[in-house]
Amino acid sequence: MTSFFPVSQPSIGDKEIAYVSDAVRSGWVSSLGRYIEDFERQFAAFCGTRFALTTSNGTTAIHLALVALGIKAGDEVIVPDLTFIATANAVAYTGATPVMVDIDADTLCISPAAAKRAITPRTRAIMPVHLYGHPADMEAINAIAKDHGLVVIEDAAEAHGAECHGKRVGSLGRCGVFSFYGNKVITSGEGGMITTDDELLYLTAKRLRDHAMSPTKRYWHEEIGYNYRMTNLQAALGVAQLERIDEFMTRRRDIMDWYRAGLGHRSDVRLNRDAPWARNAYWMVCMERPGMDDESRQQFMKNLRARGIDSRPYFYPASDMPMYPNADTPQTHGISHSGINLPSYVDLGREDVQHICRQTEMALEETFAR
Ligand SMILES: *Cc1c(COP(=O)(O)O)cnc(C)c1O
Numbered sequence: 021m022t023s024f025f026p027v028s029q030p031s032i033g034d035k036e037i038a039y040v041s042d043a044v045r046s047g048w049v050s051s052l053g054r055y056i057e058d059f060e061r062q063f064a065a066f067c068g069t070r071f072a073l074t075t076s077n078g079t080t081a082i083h084l085a086l087v088a089l090g091i092k093a094g095d096e097v098i099v100p101d102l103t104f105i106a107t108a109n110a111v112a113y114t115g116a117t118p119v120m121v122d123i124d125a126d127t128l129c130i131s132p133a134a135a136k137r138a139i140t141p142r143t144r145a146i147m148p149v150h151l152y153g154h155p156a157d158m159e160a161i162n163a164i165a166k167d168h169g170l171v172v173i174e175d176a177a178e179a180h181g182a183e184c185h186g187k188r189v190g191s192l193g194r195c196g197v198f199s200f201y202g203n204k205v206i207t208s209g210e211g212g213m214i215t216t217d218d219e220l221l222y223l224t225a226k227r228l229r230d231h232a233m234s235p236t237k238r239y240w241h242e243e244i245g246y247n248y249r250m251t252n253l254q255a256a257l258g259v260a261q262l263e264r265i266d267e268f269m270t271r272r273r274d275i276m277d278w279y280r281a282g283l284g285h286r287s288d289v290r291l292n293r294d295a296p297w298a299r300n301a302y303w304m305v306c307m308e309r310p311g312m313d314d315e316s317r318q319q320f321m322k323n324l325r326a327r328g329i330d331s332r333p334y335f336y337p338a339s340d341m342p343m344y345p346n347a348d349t350p351q352t353h354g355i356s357h358s359g360i361n362l363p364s365y366v367d368l369g370r371e372d373v374q375h376i377c378r379q380t381e382m383a384l385e386e387t388f389a390r
Contacts, residue, residue, distance in 0.1 A: 078199025282377025
């Protein structure tokens with residue numbers, strides 16, 4: 021048994037090495053090649069959408085989707101306050117204003133009621149985030165968006181394979197965006213994807229991804245586009261991972277069950293909570309200790325680390341960052357400091373998780389015993 025457990029590490033096997041080697045040998049090392057086509061086709065099938073478009077990373081996927089949807093300076097886009105900062109930053113890149121709203125304490129995802137309250141005449145879109153693998157309440161979000169004529173973009177960067185009412189994320193809004201960073205559910209090294217059923221959106225995003233080059237006149241550009249392409253090398257890794265995603269998804273459920281068996285009996289901590297309509301991708305094992313603050317969390321994480329267990333704090337509220345205005349988001353502010361993520365990668369075995377849980381219990385006693 022290893023003596024140090026990181027929060028995250030990719031599972032790289034023979035298939036990954038074979039596909040990436042094949043891509044390198046083929047000479048198609050930039051953004052043309054068969055793995056790009058395979059990755060897009062297979063990922064669209066996985067999500068149940070007509071189209072999927074690879075991008076250089078998850079952040080560029082969000083930015084590209086927003087630009088392709090016509091989001092621009094003067095617009096407002098509603099985002100949850102508890103998220104990785106990329107969600108808000110990608111909105112800011114367009115010149116639009118990210119409007120941070122509160123979360124639902126159980127799903128940790130955007131509160132539909134809070135999103136509704138934040139709508140103004142300038143609101144153009146809502147971007148729910150399926151945080152730590154739990155899907156946002158898309159039924160409620162879509163109903164609000166429909167009432168107010170807003171576009172819905174799913175930030176599914178952390179939730180490949182998660183479902184609402186039996187439908188996969190990425191297929192539930194106008195478009196979905198995914199990340200394939202090394203710690204995500206599947207990885208391509210760096211990488212991203214936009215999924216959609218909307219052909220015009222797909223074609224617009226595809227054109228903008230390649231400097232908005234005219235499809236009929238080479239090196240002619242009618243507007244300012246981007247180079248947000250993925251390489252065939254990255255896609256080769258992505259295809260190998262996608263071919264293993266069922267195995268990964270099953271293993272993540274097992275890991276969560278083992279954590280529940282090890283820590284679920286404790287009244288002082290709470291693990292991931294699942295809405296009845298949701299299928300969680302369990303990207304991260306979430307452990308909250310109500311009452312924990314930033315300082316005691318620091319000590320707790322230090323004690324865990326001394327026991328060979330890596331952990332990471334929940335995201336800080338995006339609205340607490342100096343570049344964004346403060347937001348009145350009591351749930352986000354209450355929960356953000358009270359949670360950590362524990363080791364959550366698919367190569368963990370049952371005994372590893374049992375060991376982590378025992379060490380976590382001891383670190384809890386050490387840190388919080390009165
Ligand atoms: C990882 C992540 C992103 C950005 O993805 P990158 O590939 O790192 O650019 C966006 N949103 C959320 C919620 C993420 O977790």
